[in-house]
Amino acid sequence: MITTSELRETFLIAVAALRANVLRSGLTTLGVVIGIVTVTLMGTAINGLNNAFQKSIATLGSDTLFIQRFAWFSNDDWRVVRNRRPMTMQNARDVERMATLAAAVSVESNFGGTVTYDKKKARGVWIMGNTDRSIDVRGLSIAKGRWFSPAEISSARNVCVLGNYLAERFFPNQSPLGHRVKVNEIQYEVVGVIDKMGTFFTGFNMDNQIVIPVTRFEGDFQERPDYQIIVKVKDVTRLDDAEEELRGIMRKLRRIEPGLPDDFAINRQEAFLNFFRAVGGTIAAVGLFITSLSLFVGGIGIMNIMFVSVAERTKEIGIRKAIGAKRRSILLQFLVEAALITLFAGILGILVAWPLTLVINQFMAAQMSWWLVAIALLVSVLTGVIAGFIPAWRASNLDPVEALRAE
Amino acid sequence: MGSEVVHALRGVSLDIGKGEYVAIMGPSGSGKSTLMNLLGCLDTPSEGEFLLNDKNVATLNDNQLAEIRNREIGFVFQSFNLLPRSDALHNVELPLIYSGVAKGERREMARSALAHVGLENRMHHRPNELSGGQRQRVAIARALVNNPSIVLADEPTGNLDSRTGEEILALFDQLSRKGNTIIVVTHEEEVALHARRVIRLRDGLIAVDELNIRYRTAPTVGGGISPPPIA
Numbered sequence A: 001m002i003t004t005s006e007l008r009e010t011f012l013i014a015v016a017a018l019r020a021n022v023l024r025s026g027l028t029t030l031g032v033v034i035g036i037v038t039v040t041l042m043g044t045a046i047n048g049l050n051n052a053f054q055k056s057i058a059t060l061g062s063d064t065l066f067i068q069r070f071a072w073f074s075n076d077d078w079r080v081v082r083n084r085r086p087m088t089m090q091n092a093r094d095v096e097r098m099a100t101l102a103a104a105v106s107v108e109s110n111f112g113g114t115v116t117y118d119k120k121k122a123r124g125v126w127i128m129g130n131t132d133r134s135i136d137v138r139g140l141s142i143a144k145g146r147w148f149s150p151a152e153i154s155s156a157r158n159v160c161v162l163g164n165y166l167a168e169r170f171f172p173n174q175s176p177l178g179h180r181v182k183v184n185e186i187q188y189e190v191v192g193v194i195d196k197m198g199t200f201f202t203g204f205n206m207d208n209q210i211v212i213p214v215t216r217f218e219g220d221f222q223e224r225p226d227y228q229i230i231v232k233v234k235d236v237t238r239l240d241d242a243e244e245e246l247r248g249i250m251r252k253l254r255r256i257e258p259g260l261p262d263d264f265a266i267n268r269q270e271a272f273l274n275f276f277r278a279v280g281g282t283i284a285a286v287g288l289f290i291t292s293l294s295l296f297v298g299g300i301g302i303m304n305i306m307f308v309s310v311a312e313r314t315k316e317i318g319i320r321k322a323i324g325a326k327r328r329s330i331l332l333q334f335l336v337e338a339a340l341i342t343l344f345a346g347i348l349g350i351l352v353a354w355p356l357t358l359v360i361n362q363f364m365a366a367q368m369s370w371w372l373v374a375i376a377l378l379v380s381v382l383t384g385v386i387a388g389f390i391p392a393w394r395a396s397n398l399d400p401v402e403a404l405r406a407e
Numbered sequence B: 001m002g003s004e005v006v007h008a009l010r011g012v013s014l015d016i017g018k019g020e021y022v023a024i025m026g027p028s029g030s031g032k033s034t035l036m037n038l039l040g041c042l043d044t045p046s047e048g049e050f051l052l053n054d055k056n057v058a059t060l061n062d063n064q065l066a067e068i069r070n071r072e073i074g075f076v077f078q079s080f081n082l083l084p085r086s087d088a089l090h091n092v093e094l095p096l097i098y099s100g101v102a103k104g105e106r107r108e109m110a111r112s113a114l115a116h117v118g119l120e121n122r123m124h125h126r127p128n129e130l131s132g133g134q135r136q137r138v139a140i141a142r143a144l145v146n147n148p149s150i151v152l153a154d155e156p157t158g159n160l161d162s163r164t165g166e167e168i169l170a171l172f173d174q175l176s177r178k179g180n181t182i183i184v185v186t187h188e189e190e191v192a193l194h195a196r197r198v199i200r201l202r203d204g205l206i207a208v209d210e211l212n213i214r215y216r217t218a219p220t221v222g223g224g225i226s227p228p229p230i231a
């Protein structure tokens, strides 16, 4: 066994050796530093993506099916699918009537437009058409006022509910309720404000929205709006059954001959999940590639410097062995030295990566976590131990008489 | 290493008993240091065998040899072999570190070993801040700090003035009286006089192996030395 006094000696030697060669050791650590920077940045980015994604995905709802013209993230040939017929309001009404596994059905449409109040003008606002059921289907909560009534939807009243950001912007010091805002020159009375929703992981500000009755879409903005039918199922464990039921209903409503493909898509949260996994996987693959490459190059550098260190201290090794140091003591001495070099490189890497994660933090809520720091330090120490092993092994096997003869 | 094979020692056959005090003499290059390296378990013979405490050293593994060097043998090297970046105290502590003596006790032992060689006020000097004789004394203190049963000293008084040299030799005499085995390489006849037995090497061969002149003429007297019988 290695005693504590010997361990202490081992550390003192390693620290003394490092202090004697700060510059030399510093230069060779560059590869390890780069490796650690990449691994921490990658970890932080994936972590941030994960956080943002978890939050955004909740707004989609795991128990929700989206009947739309196009599939999310699909590789469908655009030339084939672009001519698909839009979803109609009638489709939506029929689905609501026929779907037995649905808890609630909402019809939505949206586009980007300009909203004005007095002399204030907001461009690029997410203008949504919703029904009275949308509040449940979308899982929204109301901060002020109320949501639409069924009567307001069926009679297509000029009412609206504002997103939190838009409400703050137009009505900083007063209640927006009862005021009229204009969407494309048509006036809508504000009846409610939605709670703060945050940012979708794509960077889209979901609070910059205005909701109006979907029944106003056709007249006010578009000849034939492209509706989407959103279905909240009763039982999330029967999501597949619900999807099959909806598929059948839709095929019947749209009179698709058996054997012909659907001319619509039923999307769900999972598509985002898969997409996200692919993105995260790509980041991880690229990051790991860069990390392992730079750690490899850095490791070679460390191995080199340890060979130099062993050569320079051959005499010292001889003295220690002559006095009773065992092989493992010498081995440990040089392993600790190599590990300390790479540990410092790791700390340096983290210090470099830290401000960079703050930059990432501008785009998504990403923080360098403690476990990531721990892993990075562990990886750097391991690099040192692996890279230093051959030199240390060689040192420990030196013949004492030969070593003593060295200068 | 040249292409010519050098036989630093050949046909050397000798037997040194426990507690003996032996002086090894001979001209430069005659193989004295080589012999010491063999006796100190640093080197192994390319031919022939060396038995230590009836054990063939060739059969021992690296760790066992390291342990013997650490606990049984105190080696004073001809060229001192001190760690240049460590102070005198740490150099003397080194064998104790490798035998796992705890810090407080270790410090105490190293201090007293340094005091024994008259260096109590030079403990925190590095080798390059010490004179040749002081370095030699640090090397001696390091060799003796672990209370080894065998002391191997290669020219231990080579760099000392006669008075300090005498002090060191008195230390060896004292150790010899306590029953330690002492083997000293020297080229000074006065140093060899302290030993009971003198071995003279020439070109790697034992030229002479005899009792010291004092013991031949008057075996029971001689500076209070009462040597044990030769094994």
Ligand SMILES: Nc1ncnc2c1ncn2[C@@H]1O[C@H](COP(=O)(O)OP(=O)(O)OP(=O)(O)O)[C@@H](O)[C@H]1O
Pocket: B001, B006, B007, B008, B026, B027, B028, B029, B030, B031, B032, B033, B034, B035, B078
């Ligand atoms: N590694 C080696 N390679 C070749 N020859 C060596 C080696 N070590 C020692 N020798 C030779 O062995 C012979 C004995 O050397 P050694 O060091 O034992 O002499 P010594 O008696 O201690 O001399 P000195 O009194 O000068 O210290 C010398 O001729 C030397 O050149």
Ligand SMILES: [Mg+2]
Pocket: B032, B033, B034, B078, B154
């Ligand atoms: Mg010699």
